[in-house]
Amino acid sequence: xxxxxxxxxxxxxxHPSLKEPEYFKLFLEGEKIVAVEPRIGYVHRGIxxxxxxxxxxKNIYLFERICGICSFHHSIAYTEGVExxxxxxxxxxxxxxxxxxxxLERIHSHLLWLGLLGHWAGFDTLFMWIWKDRExxxxxxxxxxxxxxxxxxxxxxxxxxxxxxxxxxxxxxEMAYIEKRAVYYKGLVQSEETIVARTKGRxxxxxxxARKLCPVGPLLRSTGIARDVRAEDPYASYGDVPPxxxxxxxxxxxxxxxxxxxxxxxxCRMVKETLEKMPSGPYRVNFPRSVPxxxxxxxxxxxxxxxxYFVKSSGGSVxxxxxxxxxxxxxxxxxxxxxxxxxxxxxxVVLTGMDPCFGCMDRISVVDVDKSKEWTxxxxxxxxxxxxxxxxx
Amino acid sequence: MSSEELAPLVSRLGGTINAGPxxxxxxxxxxxxxxxxxxxxxxxxxxxxxxxxxxxxGQDIAILYHFWQGKRFVQVRTQIPKSAPxxxxxxxxxxxxxxYEAEIQDLLGVAFEGNPFLGKKLLLPDVYPPDAPPPLRxxxxxxxxxxxxxxx
Numbered sequence: 001x002x003x004x005x006x007x008x009x010x011x012x013x014x015h016p017s018l019k020e021p022e023y024f025k026l027f028l029e030g031e032k033i034v035a036v037e038p039r040i041g042y043v044h045r046g047i048x049x050x051x052x053x054x055x056x057x058k059n060i061y062l063f064e065r066i067c068g069i070c071s072f073h074h075s076i077a078y079t080e081g082v083e084x085x086x087x088x089x090x091x092x093x094x095x096x097x098x099x100x101x102x103x104l105e106r107i108h109s110h111l112l113w114l115g116l117l118g119h120w121a122g123f124d125t126l127f128m129w130i131w132k133d134r135e136x137x138x139x140x141x142x143x144x145x146x147x148x149x150x151x152x153x154x155x156x157x158x159x160x161x162x163x164x165x166x167x168x169x170x171x172x173x174e175m176a177y178i179e180k181r182a183v184y185y186k187g188l189v190q191s192e193e194t195i196v197a198r199t200k201g202r203x204x205x206x207x208x209x210a211r212k213l214c215p216v217g218p219l220l221r222s223t224g225i226a227r228d229v230r231a232e233d234p235y236a237s238y239g240d241v242p243p244x245x246x247x248x249x250x251x252x253x254x255x256x257x258x259x260x261x262x263x264x265x266x267x268c269r270m271v272k273e274t275l276e277k278m279p280s281g282p283y284r285v286n287f288p289r290s291v292p293x294x295x296x297x298x299x300x301x302x303x304x305x306x307x308x309y310f311v312k313s314s315g316g317s318v319x320x321x322x323x324x325x326x327x328x329x330x331x332x333x334x335x336x337x338x339x340x341x342x343x344x345x346x347x348x349v350v351l352t353g354m355d356p357c358f359g360c361m362d363r364i365s366v367v368d369v370d371k372s373k374e375w376t377x378x379x380x381x382x383x384x385x386x387x388x389x390x391x392x393x
Numbered sequence: 394m395s396s397e398e399l400a401p402l403v404s405r406l407g408g409t410i411n412a413g414p415x416x417x418x419x420x421x422x423x424x425x426x427x428x429x430x431x432x433x434x435x436x437x438x439x440x441x442x443x444x445x446x447x448x449x450x451g452q453d454i455a456i457l458y459h460f461w462q463g464k465r466f467v468q469v470r471t472q473i474p475k476s477a478p479x480x481x482x483x484x485x486x487x488x489x490x491x492x493y494e495a496e497i498q499d500l501l502g503v504a505f506e507g508n509p510f511l512g513k514k515l516l517l518p519d520v521y522p523p524d525a526p527p528p529l530r531x532x533x534x535x536x537x538x539x540x541x542x543x544x545x
Contacts, residue, residue, distance in 0.1 A: 038492075041499075041516030049529055084415075211440045214489035227441070233464045297416050297459060297466045299443065308443045308459070325444035325493070332492060 031343040036336035051322045068149045072105045073302035075154045077309045080235050081298030085291050085313055094158030096278040098236040101153055103267040108137040109303035110260045113355045120348040121198040122387035133181050136174045143167055158284030168275050175268040182264045189257045199253040203338035203350035206251055215334040216327050217305020219354055222256050224249040229301035241273045253353040290317050302327050304355045328356050345389030348382055402432040416466040423480055429469045430458050430483045438462045445493035447501040449531045482507035502527035
C-alpha cells in the first residue's frame with residue numbers, strides 16, 4: 001500500500017493528544033501571504049483513547065508525555081481535575097510544591113522559546129546564551145523530582161516527594177541569577193537590530209480578533225487582555241501566591257518577547273515567595289484507586305496559555321473519558337491570521353511567536369496563487385531564506 | 394454564572410439548567426445549539442470558548458461546549474443519536490469553534506453542517522480506512538484499524 005508522507009508519521013487510530021506540530025499551507029501572491037490553511041495531527045498518538053484503558057494513576061504518566069516542555073502542567077491539570085471528583089483535602093504543602101515546580105517549568109519554557117526565536121531570526125548567540133541559562137532551571141527540576149523533562153512529580157493526593165534538604169537556598173540563588181539575566185535579555189531584545197527588525201510590527205493581532213478566535217496565554221495577553229487562569233481561577237497555591245498578570249498593547253512579536261521576559265521575572269518572584277510561605281506538614285495523602293462517578297472541568301495556565309482538561313468518571317478504576325485541549329490548538333487559528341499580509345521571510349519568526357512545537361517548521365507548503373504552482377520548503381531552508389531576505393533589505 | 398442569569402436564554406431556547414459548584418450546565422436540543430452558544434458568548438465577559446468535547450455514550454454522542462469566565466464554566470450540552478450524527482456548526486457565529494468541531498468530526502464521526510472542514514480531515518491521515526469506525530467511538534478497535542491500514 002502506498003502512503004502519503006503524512007501517513008507515514010506515527011499514528012494511533014484513536015484520539016488527539018499531542019496537537020503541537022502543525023502543517024500550514026501558505027497561499028502567496030508574490031512574496032505576500034494571502035491565506036493560510038492549517039492541517040494538524042501528524043504526531044497523533046491517541047492518548048485520550050489510551051487513557052480510557054489505564055488506571056487513574058497510570059494516566060498521570062501518560063498525560064505528562066503529551067508535551068515534553070510543559071509536562072508538569074499536564075499532570076497537575078489532570079490530577080487536580082480528578083481530585084475535584086474525590087472528597088479529599090490535598091495537603092497545603094503539596095499545593096505549594098506544585099506551584100513551585102509549575103513556575104520553574106514556566107521559566108524554562110519561556111527561556112526555550114526565547115532561544116528558539118533567536119535561532120529562527122538568525123541570532124544563534126542569543127540561542128546559546130539562553131539555553132545555557134535554561135540548564136540552571138532544568139538542574140533544579142531534576143534536584144526536586146529526579147527528572148528534567150517528564151518529572152512525574154505530582155500524583156493523586158499530593159506530590160511524590162518533599163523538597164530535598166538544602167535545596168531552597170540553591171533555588172533562591174538560581175532565581176537571583178535568572179532575574180539578572182532576564183533584565184539583560186530584555187534590554188537586548190529591545191535594542192538589538194536583528195531582533196527588532198524581525199519582530200517589531202510582525203504578527204500583529206488586536207483585541208477584536210482575540211475575542212473572536214479565543215487564543216490563550218501570552219498571545220492573548222499581548223493584545224492587552226489580562227486573562228490568566230492562575231489569577232482568575234486559582235489552583236495549586238496560586239490563591240496565596242498569585243501572579244502579576246503581564247500584558248502589552250502592541251500585539252506583535254516584539255511585545256511577546258518583552259511580555260515573556262516579564263513573566264520570567266514574575267515567576268522568579270513567585271518561586272521565592274512560594275518558598276517563603278510554604279507551610280510545613282505532609283506532602284501527600286493516600287488516594288483511592290476508584291474515583292467517584294462524576295464530571296470535572298479543570299484548566300491551568302501552562303506556559304503557552306490555558307490548558308484544558310475534562311474528566312468523566314463512572315466510578316471505576318479507569319476514566320470513562322478524558323478530554324485534553326492543549327494551548328497550541330487554541331492558538332492555531334490566531335497564528336493563521338498573524339501570518340496574513342506578511343512576506344514568506346517572516347514565517348519562521350511569526351510562527352515561532354505563538355510558541356508552537358519545533359516540528360511545525362518542517363512542514364510548510366507554499367502555493368503561488370498567480371502561477372498555480374505548489375512546492376514544499378523545509379525548516380532550515382526557510383530559516384536561511386528569512387535571514388538572507390532581511391540582510392538584503 | 395448563576396442559573397438566574399441564564400434563565401432568560403433557557404426560556405427562549407427550551408432546555409434545562411443544572412448549576413454545579415463550578416460548572417453550570419445548559420442542556421438544549423440539537424437544533425438550538427448555535428443559538429445557545431451565541432447566547433452564552435454574547436453575555437458580558439463570556440466570549441471565551443475553551444473547547445468542545447465529544448463523548449460516545451453508547452447509543453448517543455454528547456457534545457459539550459465549554460465557556461469560561463472567572464471561577465466558573467458554562468457548559469452548553471446536547472445529545473445526538475449515533476445513527477444520525479449531524480449537528481449545525483457554530484463556526485459561523487463563533488469562529489473559535491472551527492478546529493474543535495473538525496477534531497470531533499474526525500474522531501467521533503459527527504458532521505458539523507457549515508464548518509469549513511466538513512468532509513475534510515484535520516487530524517486523521519488521508520489513508521484512514523473509510524469503512525473503519527471513527528477512532529474514538531466505543532466500537533472502534535485500534536488493532537483492527539491498524540491491520541486495515543497495514544500497519545500491523
